[in-house]
Amino acid sequence: QVQLVQSGAEVKKPGASVKVSCKASGYTFTSYGISWVRQAPGQGLEWMGWISAYNGNTNYAQKLQGRVTMTTDTSTSTAYMELRSLRSDDTAVYYCARVNSRVAVNWFDPWGQGTLVTVSS
Amino acid sequence: DIQMTQSPSSLSASVGDRVTITCQASQDISNYLNWYQQKPGKAPKLLIYDASNLETGVPSRFSGSGSGTDFTFTISSLQPEDIATYYCQQYDNLPTFGGGTKVEIK
Numbered sequence: 001q002v003q004l005v006q007s008g009a010e011v012k013k014p015g016a017s018v019k020v021s022c023k024a025s026g027y028t029f030t031s032y033g034i035s036w037v038r039q040a041p042g043q044g045l046e047w048m049g050w051i052s053a054y055n056g057n058t059n060y061a062q063k064l065q066g067r068v069t070m071t072t073d074t075s076t077s078t079a080y081m082e083l084r085s086l087r088s089d090d091t092a093v094y095y096c097a098r099v100n101s102r103v104a105v106n107w108f109d110p111w112g113q114g115t116l117v118t119v120s121s
Numbered sequence: 122d123i124q125m126t127q128s129p130s131s132l133s134a135s136v137g138d139r140v141t142i143t144c145q146a147s148q149d150i151s152n153y154l155n156w157y158q159q160k161p162g163k164a165p166k167l168l169i170y171d172a173s174n175l176e177t178g179v180p181s182r183f184s185g186s187g188s189g190t191d192f193t194f195t196i197s198s199l200q201p202e203d204i205a206t207y208y209c210q211q212y213d214n215l216p217t218f219g220g221g222t223k224v225e226i227k
Contacts, residue, residue, distance in 0.1 A: 046218070
């Protein structure tokens, strides 16, 4: 079955960086994209960006431009999201989700289990 | 960015009731609108894509309609397992989500 498994919870200090992984299985990795969505405690969903596993093209949410980088390793069917210069308001559960296209973002299915990133001094 | 206004933000209904959630886009998004269900402590799950297409395996009591700027999500007969927060998401431009609707049992 199609599955996305994310790396474990992280605790970081303000100003640090975090890199979250998302390992895909059960489908041809390069035929789809991966999107990243985060959810602050008690809040709604915020789209962060996506990467095509087919050609490596990316699009990022404007508010995160310059702080976020999304990459893939097609040899291991793994996607990565790195967020730099962390602030307290980056504390959230970070989800990866498969995009149902390899060239343009549309809908997200399935989702990973989520990775809690806590930013605290 | 395209803004998605979802309403109501919460609702309480009885088992068997018909439940309706609306989502309004700040500009025409054609039918590029999806609906997700998120249960507490879990990842979201896709229910409806392209405004009205039911994802495989999703019960038929869930449905979606609309195009342009106004969209509706309906649960025809609310079940206890439908307790969750529901989100709309557009992808006409870079994706954005609605604020969510928390559905509770009365």
